[in-house]
Amino acid sequence: MASPDSDLDDERSVTIRCQDNSSVGVTFCDRFSFDADSVHYAVELRAPGLSARVNEVVAWIWDGDLTTFLEELAADYRGWDGERSWQTNDRDLTVSAVFRSGGYVGLTWTSRPWPHAAGGWGASVTTWLEAGEQMTSLAAEVRNFLTGGQP
Numbered sequence: 001m002a003s004p005d006s007d008l009d010d011e012r013s014v015t016i017r018c019q020d021n022s023s024v025g026v027t028f029c030d031r032f033s034f035d036a037d038s039v040h041y042a043v044e045l046r047a048p049g050l051s052a053r054v055n056e057v058v059a060w061i062w063d064g065d066l067t068t069f070l071e072e073l074a075a076d077y078r079g080w081d082g083e084r085s086w087q088t089n090d091r092d093l094t095v096s097a098v099f100r101s102g103g104y105v106g107l108t109w110t111s112r113p114w115p116h117a118a119g120g121w122g123a124s125v126t127t128w129l130e131a132g133e134q135m136t137s138l139a140a141e142v143r144n145f146l147t148g149g150q151p
Contacts, residue, residue, distance in 0.1 A: 014145045016138060018127040019104070023048055026109045026127060028145050030055070037061050039146050043093055043111055045125045052123035054111045057093045059146055066095065067143040073097050073105055074135035103131045 013029035023046070030042040039059045045052045059066065069086040079099040087094040096108040107129065112122040129135055 012145055012149070014138075014141045016107070016109075016127050016129070018125075019130065019134070020128045021047075024125050024127060026125060028142065031145060031148065033148075039148075041146070043109070045109060045111055045123050047125045050123060050125065052111055052121075054092055054113045057088055057111075058090060060089055065146075067139050067146060069095065069097075070135065070139035070142060074132070074139050077103065077131040077135065079103075079131070099131065100128075104128050105131050105135055 012031060013027055015028075016026045018024035025046055027044040027046075028041055029044065031039060032041070033039050037060060040056050041059070043054050043057050066086060066088075069084075073084065076099075081099075083096050083098050085094060085096040092111060092113050094110040094112070096110070098106045098108075100106060105128070106126050108124055108126045110122060110124040112120060114120050129138065
């Protein structure tokens with residue numbers, strides 16, 4: 001389940017925990033912006049035996065929006081066939097979604113910083129959430145994080 005977290009510096013973050021295994025999760029944190037055209041943030045993936053972090057994922061205002069993708073998944077709470085996916089313009093963060101019976105959405109979060117560099121790396125984790133309220137809540141929390149709380 002997604003949950004906004006605050007540390008002593010009052011920095012915003014969003015943590016998505018897998019409903020099936022709470023030790024599997026994704027955290028969006030360390031948001032900053034140089035200008036009005038983009039938002040930069042870190043993404044941390046974790047699972048038993050895995051800890052990976054990409055320090056600077058960039059969301060451009062003209063890119064397809066992650067929150068729009070999540071909102072569309074939440075709106076289709078009755079399910080869909082196949083896999084849906086979204087990625088950043090730089091392809092350093094990809095999210096794939098599948099629907100399983102019982103009303104659950106599997107989100108596979110894949111980080112591949114510097115995807116064209118020699119010796120690059122990649123890591124993935126899958127979080128399972130309820131298709132309705134948990135997906136709607138996740139979309140709202142990610143939107144709040146990416147916009148810095150601005151409407």
